[in-house]
Amino acid sequence: MKLLQVDTVARAREKLKKAVQGQGVKRRRVPLEEALGGILAEDVYAKEPVPGFDRSTVDGYAVRSADTAGASDSVPVFLRITGEIEMGRVPEHGICPGECMYIPTGGMIPEGADAVVMIEYCELFSETETAVCHSVPAGGNIVHAGDDVQEGEKVLTKGTRLRPQEIGLLAAVGEESVTIVKPWSVTIIATGDELITPGDRMEPGKVRNINNYGLEAIARQMGFDVSGCFLLKDERGLLEETVRSAMRQSDIVAVSGGSSKGKKDETASVIGTLASEGILTQGLALKPGKPTILGYDVPTGTILLGLPGHPSAAMIVFQLLIGWLWEDISGGKKSWPVPAELTVNVPAAPGRAVCQTVQLLRGEDGRTKAVPVFGRSGLISILTKADGYIVIPENQEGLKKGEMVEVFLI
Amino acid sequence: MKLLQVDTVARAREKLKKAVQGQGVKRRRVPLEEALGGILAEDVYAKEPVPGFDRSTVDGYAVRSADTAGASDSVPVFLRITGEIEMGRVPEHGICPGECMYIPTGGMIPEGADAVVMIEYCELFSETETAVCHSVPAGGNIVHAGDDVQEGEKVLTKGTRLRPQEIGLLAAVGEESVTIVKPWSVTIIATGDELITPGDRMEPGKVRNINNYGLEAIARQMGFDVSGCFLLKDERGLLEETVRSAMRQSDIVAVSGGSSKGKKDETASVIGTLASEGILTQGLALKPGKPTILGYDVPTGTILLGLPGHPSAAMIVFQLLIGWLWEDISGGKKSWPVPAELTVNVPAAPGRAVCQTVQLLRGEDGRTKAVPVFGRSGLISILTKADGYIVIPENQEGLKKGEMVEVFLI
Numbered sequence: 067m068k069l070l071q072v073d074t075v076a077r078a079r080e081k082l083k084k085a086v087q088g089q090g091v092k093r094r095r096v097p098l099e100e101a102l103g104g105i106l107a108e109d110v111y112a113k114e115p116v117p118g119f120d121r122s123t124v125d126g127y128a129v130r131s132a133d134t135a136g137a138s139d140s141v142p143v144f145l146r147i148t149g150e151i152e153m154g155r156v157p158e159h160g161i162c163p164g165e166c167m168y169i170p171t172g173g174m175i176p177e178g179a180d181a182v183v184m185i186e187y188c189e190l191f192s193e194t195e196t197a198v199c200h201s202v203p204a205g206g207n208i209v210h211a212g213d214d215v216q217e218g219e220k221v222l223t224k225g226t227r228l229r230p231q232e233i234g235l236l237a238a239v240g241e242e243s244v245t246i247v248k249p250w251s252v253t254i255i256a257t258g259d260e261l262i263t264p265g266d267r268m269e270p271g272k273v274r275n276i277n278n279y280g281l282e283a284i285a286r287q288m289g290f291d292v293s294g295c296f297l298l299k300d301e302r303g304l305l306e307e308t309v310r311s312a313m314r315q316s317d318i319v320a321v322s323g324g325s326s327k328g329k330k331d332e333t334a335s336v337i338g339t340l341a342s343e344g345i346l347t348q349g350l351a352l353k354p355g356k357p358t359i360l361g362y363d364v365p366t367g368t369i370l371l372g373l374p375g376h377p378s379a380a381m382i383v384f385q386l387l388i389g390w391l392w393e394d395i396s397g398g399k400k401s402w403p404v405p406a407e408l409t410v411n412v413p414a415a416p417g418r419a420v421c422q423t424v425q426l427l428r429g430e431d432g433r434t435k436a437v438p439v440f441g442r443s444g445l446i447s448i449l450t451k452a453d454g455y456i457v458i459p460e461n462q463e464g465l466k467k468g469e470m471v472e473v474f475l476i
Numbered sequence: 477m478k479l480l481q482v483d484t485v486a487r488a489r490e491k492l493k494k495a496v497q498g499q500g501v502k503r504r505r506v507p508l509e510e511a512l513g514g515i516l517a518e519d520v521y522a523k524e525p526v527p528g529f530d531r532s533t534v535d536g537y538a539v540r541s542a543d544t545a546g547a548s549d550s551v552p553v554f555l556r557i558t559g560e561i562e563m564g565r566v567p568e569h570g571i572c573p574g575e576c577m578y579i580p581t582g583g584m585i586p587e588g589a590d591a592v593v594m595i596e597y598c599e600l601f602s603e604t605e606t607a608v609c610h611s612v613p614a615g616g617n618i619v620h621a622g623d624d625v626q627e628g629e630k631v632l633t634k635g636t637r638l639r640p641q642e643i644g645l646l647a648a649v650g651e652e653s654v655t656i657v658k659p660w661s662v663t664i665i666a667t668g669d670e671l672i673t674p675g676d677r678m679e680p681g682k683v684r685n686i687n688n689y690g691l692e693a694i695a696r697q698m699g700f701d702v703s704g705c706f707l708l709k710d711e712r713g714l715l716e717e718t719v720r721s722a723m724r725q726s727d728i729v730a731v732s733g734g735s736s737k738g739k740k741d742e743t744a745s746v747i748g749t750l751a752s753e754g755i756l757t758q759g760l761a762l763k764p765g766k767p768t769i770l771g772y773d774v775p776t777g778t779i780l781l782g783l784p785g786h787p788s789a790a791m792i793v794f795q796l797l798i799g800w801l802w803e804d805i806s807g808g809k810k811s812w813p814v815p816a817e818l819t820v821n822v823p824a825a826p827g828r829a830v831c832q833t834v835q836l837l838r839g840e841d842g843r844t845k846a847v848p849v850f851g852r853s854g855l856i857s858i859l860t861k862a863d864g865y866i867v868i869p870e871n872q873e874g875l876k877k878g879e880m881v882e883v884f885l886i
Contacts, residue, residue, distance in 0.1 A: 154670030234690030280644030
């Protein structure tokens with residue numbers, strides 16, 4: 067029998083990262099409409115400035131600011147209107163001293179003008195003359211070419227997760243597609259003679275397959291492609307064949323169940339057989355999540371993951387290892403934890419980390435409180451009552467009521 | 477000319493909410509695999525208990541706890557092994573005093589047994605006899621039927637946003653599909669003679685259409701269906717026809733641009749014409765976001781929304797009004813803001829609220845800091861530098877350095 071190599075979460079992450087290092091990330095070019103949530107695979111430089119030309123920020127008259135010096139309600143300045151600027155068009159001519167042109171918000175500043183007087187400060191005398199009752203400094207009410215983005219400027223950095231505003235910025239600099247890190251493709255496998263799917267008729271001794279549904283959802287939430295979901299009987303040959311075939315088309319094969327010490331445990335043996343690097347980690351110093359197995363196969367570039375059968379533990383381990391690795395190697399911005407005050411003591415045994423689910427509440431003092439949701443790790447309902455989790459490191463004996471903690475939202 | 481009805485954000489929300497009240501929400505039944513991110517349209521009650529039967533939480537021997545009383549390493553108790561329990565099967569028989577059966581983790585407790593002794597505390601004497609070196613209390617190492625979820629229990633509440641764990645719980649109670657609030661369908665329209673799409677060749681005086689891309693992404697992020705995106709020249713007839721036709725198939729028609737006071741402004745007039753309730757709000761007491769128009773049409777049940785042409789303002793207003801309304805009427809859980817300490821004073825003029833974008837940083841003191849990202853509202857690059865925003869209410873003159881604020885992540 068193989069020695070159990072129980073690793074801390076940090077050590078398991080390190081091994082995983084080292085294993086996939088040679089692999090690098092794959093890229094995919096996608097149209098802007100499909101880029102939301104993607105991770106930029108390269109820096110983006112602006113091919114053009116934004117705005118592309120000097121624009122008015124108000125409706126009014128484009129003027130030479132010097133012409134308006136000293137203008138006031140009692141002593142207005144009279145300017146000759148020589149035309150009107152149309153949106154999206156280059157002005158037909160420039161303006162000379164004593165002249166002005168009507169300009170709408172966003173219109174192009176004509177040559178000779180260096181400011182815009184708001185229409186509220188003008189009084190039309192005739193079709194060709196307006197009184198200006200307010201002075202405007204040079205540059206007033208103008209946004210200059212390149213004020214937002216300069217040509218050639220780096221606008222987005224490799225590793226940025228594309229939110230709606232980044233999509234907008236890409237549109238602004240004239241990109242209609244973008245290169246993102248190709249999302250991982252995941253195969254999810256549940257094993258167990260006792261498992262039936264949600265639609266099956268319940269029979270004594272049977273248990274619903276929860277993990278395939280929970281893990282598929284978590285993988286999709288991370289932006290991965292789920293290439294297959296399988297529910298298998300506890301048969302070594304069947305499991306090995308399914309994993310082997312999945313390795314050809316997936317970056318990750320996650321097997322849940324079959325990794326406790328029960329005698330039908332075949333997952334470790336299958337991972338040990340199929341992963342060129344053998345088993346990296348067998349057992350995680352984490353509660354919940356101990357029966358976790360990690361392997362990596364270099365030829366196919368596949369992470370092989372044996373997850374606990376308990377649904378909550380399986381989901382948390384997938385998040386802590388695969389979610390972390392994806393953020394790390396894609397360079398995607400880390401999730402921002404919510405700081406909160408712990409409402410009760412949380413015990414922990416030294417030697418293994420504890421992942422404690424919590425509810426967030428607003429306290430009467432206006433502070434954010436983290437209320438632990440206690441329960442057995444196997445209970446899926448616990449996770450649905452939680453807003454997030456905190457991790458108590460393995461070198462800590464527990465946390466005290468009133469301590470500040472960082473809550474990772476789930 | 478119509479009087480401008482400048483509303484606070486709160487007042488505009490109230491009007492919107494009142495307008496859509498009669499409408500109610502539509503429902504959609506979706507398979508579990510497509511339910512992620514959906515909002516539950518009804519409470520879910522468990523049709524079956526979880527677990528469905530008393531299960532062992534360890535590998536070991538199912539026993540009568542009384543038989544193990546006083547057992548220790550020095551004085552073990554000898555029990556007769558009468559069989560083995562298989563996963564997913566009902567035990568072939570029960571156990572009598574002095575007997576035990578092998579049971580794997582998750583196996584069904586046989587009749588007569590009330591506890592499980594971990595295999596680590598047993599020493600096999602022969603194929604039919606084991607020494608037990610540890611006593612176990614009644615209920616020890618057993619999870620009982622219904623411990624996680626009881627039959628008939630309300631497991632999820634209407635309005636819950638379905639995360640991976642909720643999907644898992646639905647699988648656990650045997651649901652293969654679920655009724656969610658039908659996501660809104662949105663048509664997005666940008667108007668402006670100056671607008672060209674990101675792929676077009678840039679020409680003097682032209683500006684990239686940013687809003688269609690940013691708004692489509694934000695709508696998708698909220699889970700909405702985007703039924704169409706249009707880029708129109710500034711022509712009233714064209715706009716009216718496009719909005720009218722979109723109203724037949726969309727819950728929301730959002731028009732950006734054309735709502736400043738420029739003389740080509742037709743959006744307000746079109747909304748006024750097409751909305752049976754007329755214009756609800758024309759002008760929002762919000763910076764940025766003033767040129768916002770709201771209307772509602774009862775016969776088609778459509779919200780008509782005129783958004784500022786400035787991309788940042790358009791996206792923020794969409795989030796503050798439509799995002800808020802969706803959370804409110806679907807009952808979906810509100811987003812959890814991140815509490816942070818403001819690093820500098822932020823000025824604000826009383827009479828209108830200010831939506832200030834901020835970056836989040838971890839201070840040297842370990843506290844979360846909100847660093848305002850200043851810039852003109854029209855600049856899209858500002859939004860990409862921000863992690864979230866804070867809202868300074870219209871009755872406040874500004875915020876002081878060091879004040880705690882709530883940051884809504886974007």
